[in-house]
Amino acid sequence: MNEDYITFIKEKLKDNVDVKFRELKCKKGSILITFIDNLSDAKFISQYIIEPIIKERENIETADDIKKSILFANSIGNIDTSHDVLLHILSGDVVIISDFYEGLIFCEAKSWNRRSVGIPITESVIKGPREGFTEAFVDNISLIRRKARNADLKFESMYIGKKSDSIVILSYIKGVASDKLVSQIRKELKNMDVDFLLDTNYIEEKLKEKGTFYDTIGYTERPDVVTSKLFEGRVAVIVDGTPFVITAPYFFYENFQMPDDYYLNKYMTNFLRILRWLGYLISLLLPGLYIALTTHHFSLIPSVFVFRLSISRAGVPFPMVVEVLVMIFFFQILREAGVRLPQPVGQAMSIVGALILGQSAVSAGFASEITIIIVALTSIASFLTPKIYGAISFWAIILILMSSIVGLPGYFVGIILMISELAGLKSCGFRYLFPMGTIKKFDFRDIILRDDLDSISKDFTNEDGKK
Numbered sequence: 429m430n431e432d433y434i435t436f437i438k439e440k441l442k443d444n445v446d447v448k449f450r451e452l453k454c455k456k457g458s459i460l461i462t463f464i465d466n467l468s469d470a471k472f473i474s475q476y477i478i479e480p481i482i483k484e485r486e487n488i489e490t491a492d493d494i495k496k497s498i499l500f501a502n503s504i505g506n507i508d509t510s511h512d513v514l515l516h517i518l519s520g521d522v523v524i525i526s527d528f529y530e531g532l533i534f535c536e537a538k539s540w541n542r543r544s545v546g547i548p549i550t551e552s553v554i555k556g557p558r559e560g561f562t563e564a565f566v567d568n569i570s571l572i573r574r575k576a577r578n579a580d581l582k583f584e585s586m587y588i589g590k591k592s593d594s595i596v597i598l599s600y601i602k603g604v605a606s607d608k609l610v611s612q613i614r615k616e617l618k619n620m621d622v623d624f625l626l627d628t629n630y631i632e633e634k635l636k637e638k639g640t641f642y643d644t645i646g647y648t649e650r651p652d653v654v655t656s657k658l659f660e661g662r663v664a665v666i667v668d669g670t671p672f673v674i675t676a677p678y679f680f681y682e683n684f685q686m687p688d689d690y691y692l693n694k695y696m697t698n699f700l701r702i703l704r705w706l707g708y709l710i711s712l713l714l715p716g717l718y719i720a721l722t723t724h725h726f727s728l729i730p731s732v733f734v735f736r737l738s739i740s741r742a743g744v745p746f747p748m749v750v751e752v753l754v755m756i757f758f759f760q761i762l763r764e765a766g767v768r769l770p771q772p773v774g775q776a777m778s779i780v781g782a783l784i785l786g787q788s789a790v791s792a793g794f795a796s797e798i799t800i801i802i803v804a805l806t807s808i809a810s811f812l813t814p815k816i817y818g819a820i821s822f823w824a825i826i827l828i829l830m831s832s833i834v835g836l837p838g839y840f841v842g843i844i845l846m847i848s849e850l851a852g853l854k855s856c857g858f859r860y861l862f863p864m865g866t867i868k869k870f871d872f873r874d875i876i877l878r879d880d881l882d883s884i885s886k887d888f889t890n891e892d893g894k895k
Contacts, residue, residue: 548649645676663675711812752799759807827842
């Protein structure tokens, strides 16, 4: 039987320079040790697996002799199937096969190159922890464990992907997270039918609402954010190979919360949250309102401003709506270029490019000064809520188009359509606009404005009524 395993392994892993086979002679036969060089710790294998077997080879008769008396390792076990054999080898374990006893043994000896814990780039803070998740799931689990020393904190592992066998961890706090929520996400993960899974976005697309620019599943690379959400009754999903961890459910108002909201003065935090809400409204509503008033409702604009507007638009060859859409398009190009270029170059290019573009557009008679101000203010305000930047851009353009057709009636119809979409979205069974429009209980004290931390951090209750 073991000869079949050896043939299977050599056939499947042939033509791989990093796959190593080491044969050891014993009194009763031979032992074959198999591992992948750059995934396993060669020094550990030599010192704690090969050397003890060589010293005791006269006394080895069964698999139990190796497991109980010879191997110096924390994790040792049996292998039952050919799929498990490959899975352990490709995960960095050592597989031990002998020709004088039945069964295979695996011994944990993982050691691969990985990035050290660093500062999360996408979620920088003024005050607060500086550590962020890495691509190694074991490091990410330890970062959460350090902040939540709770016996009810669970980490369930599973393999997803027919060809990749990626490790996925489902995390929750038993008794705090809803059993229904945990079961639903566990079922969705186990039912995923994919050949490979390389990032959390594969799971996000499975769990979130389809056909919308709004993210109904949260994501973060900060351990403190994930830990706080676990204590609130959420569920977190960790994927090996990516520093981003997804959380569910995720609500609309969370787009206006930032990690350092809980490390700064409460009143300053609330002021900044109000500023983000205003930035969201400005970036979403201002361009459409500008088009509606200047295209169809001049009588609602003060006469002095109309006079200044007519002077600034003198010589501009395009209709107002075309002018605004073209400038928005140019600013989108600058933003994308600033994001994709190396960070020092990208920042300078986006700032200088915006200044040169605006000045050149006005000088060439391509756009008016007022349009440049409106578009620039809209773009800057949208940066206050980066997680819904895509939704803001989409609905701002819809409002612009509807305003250009029928003015304020079209503008208000567009707003109603946008609110209708938000009201219809769900996040793992919970209304996206929670606490509005739902009777499901999900206990928080931190929605629009931040309450005192001692009030936020106690007596969380899930929808099942468990403390």
